[in-house]
């Protein structure tokens with residue numbers, strides 16, 4: 001066991017896979033010598049050489065497009081988008097190719113790529129550095145979408161993502177990159193994709209959340225407890241494929257569902273979870289499902305961001321509303 | 326000039342050497358001594374303001390900031406050429422140009438303090454906001470150029486990008502369109518040797534950046550961007566070609582990013598001090614200052630006095646920016662659409678209800694704890 005933060009854990013997972021599989025290649029903007037702007041790939045170029053860990057030219061479309069080619073030819077590229085806000089030039093490659101190759105070649109060519117990207121608000125960043133657009137990826141048939149919330153999960157999920165034979169969008173909640181430290185096994189382990197985790201048992205309502213918001217929900221749950229309300233918290237961990245079973249069983253027990261996420265509310269992961277609950281647990285519901293999410297607006301610049309960010313107080317308010325419906 | 330300094334042969338336009346001597350009198354611009362002194366003062370102002378902004382960031386008074394340090398000659402030479410009705414399409418490292426266009430330093434501070442208001446540049450004519458997604462602004466410049474040509478206006482568009490930005494598809498598409506449409510756009514690549522930590526060898530196999538123009542059928546030229554006179558001459562001729570003959574131009578201005586990429590960056594991770602020292606010798610301010618001193622137009626005493634005036638001025642403006650009003654909740658919503666959709670109105674009302682509840686709830690909670 002070793003104490004790691006999220007950055008260390010992701011680095012450690014990359015290190016393990018680079019050591020164990022010669023086909024793993026890591027590249028992106030500034031990931032080589034500098035080790036990435038968040039230092040996630042620090043030390044890896046030194047250890048594995050410039051052919052396996054390197055700086056690419058500044059072009060997201062070609063980063064993903066070349067990864068598609070490499071993957072088809074047998075490599076397992078793990079590429080970095082410097083921020084999720086800069087992935088858009090690569091959308092054509094993700095949607096039109098990475099997500100489709102397997103199907104359109106009837107399984108002949110596959111694209112085992114991991115596309116890592118820091119995402120989310122709360123770091124007082126410049127424009128385009130704070131958005132949470134996971135729903136865009138969840139909507140693409142043919143890719144998986146993973147979001148860890150702890151160093152332990154970050155490591156285990158990334159190892160699974162690299163070993164997955166499909167393209168995985170691996171979104172890193174940068175607000176908690178260094179905020180959470182925990183003991184993580186140094187040896188290799190993996191956490192299956194598509195499995196949510198129940199973080200805390202409770203009776204009065206179920207909250208599904210993921211990424212940096214997990215911590216905020218946990219704080220709100222402590223406040224709710226003082227009001228005599230116990231919350232069951234589910235950390236989704238994989239956005240797609242989504243773990244219907246864990247959600248279903250929990251809501252059938254608690255009778256109430258709330259999703260907490262920072263992305264714009266409309267057409268969101270929260271909307272999807274709401275629909276799953278309606279399909280799977282309609283007759284158990286004691287109140288309408290609730291989406292606690294970002295506004296359908298651009299994330300404001302730092303001076304206005306506090307209006308947008310979801311706080312434990314806001315979650316508590318929504319919990320009370322839901323329970324007292 | 327464009328034939329003589331072919332980027333295919335990797336030629337670079339220079340007028341003044343590092344010691345302030347005019348080595349290429351043919352290209353020496355026709356500027357009065359007063360104008361040259363004014364240019365130097367503008368460069369000095371940009372540098373002073375820029376260095377102070379970095380120190381405000383260190384004091385925690387603004388957020389992440391990309392310094393302009395070392396690139397001032399490009400900005401001020403361009404600003405001297407850009408006419409009032411010309412358009413400017415920024416990247417994010419062209420402070421001197423924004424100021425010359427009529428943006429205020431206060432606005433620039435506000436932007437990096439975290440207000441969108443700061444990138445509106447509301448009293449500056451024909452300038453777009455700062456653009457963070459690399460190279461994505463360049464097609465806009467081509468589009469603005471088309472509109473100007475369509476309306477028969479004899480103006481030019483000045484668009485900016487970094488060396489790293491030339492790798493993005495948008496760069497190539499914008500240049501290609503500009504070539505096909507023959508629009509009045511001057512694209513300037515500020516080649517400051519780095520895209521964050523990435524150097525040219527990992528960015529392009531081209532001999533230089535100017536040469537990329539050739540493939541799109543437009544003119545390209547490489548210029549010493551730390552040489553105010555060379556930069557002025559090149560931008561001036563480029564503007565004439567663009568505005569009068571609808572010939573787009575790509576300028577590669579060779580310079581050095583003396584500061585960090587942004588205040589979040591630590592260049593010592595990827596470059597050594599020896600290299601920084603090498604580039605100090607061609608520092609754009611040092612060069613122009615040496616020229617002026619040799620001509621008896623400037624002195625260290627004048628400089629000292631002016632810098633201390635500038636510092637006071639910048640500090641006053643900064644304090645003013647710090648006293649800017651609060652960021653209202655409505656400001657998150659009201660600029661999203663021409664007419665605010667009902668759903669958005671509801672989201673704002675819901676949030677206001679929450680805020681009222683929060684005040685009440687935590688008041689009573691506190692009371693409960695205190696009792």
Ligand SMILES: Cc1ncc(C[n+]2csc(CCOP(=O)(O)OP(=O)(O)O)c2C)c(N)n1
Pocket residue numbers: 029058060082083086089418457458459486487488489490491515517519520521582586
């Ligand atoms: C599309 C896109 N990808 C990545 C980034 C992150 N990023 C910000 S600045 C930068 C380097 C830009 O280098 P260059 O174009 O040379 O300009 P400079 O910063 O040196 O002025 C990068 C990669 C971004 N802003 N936009």
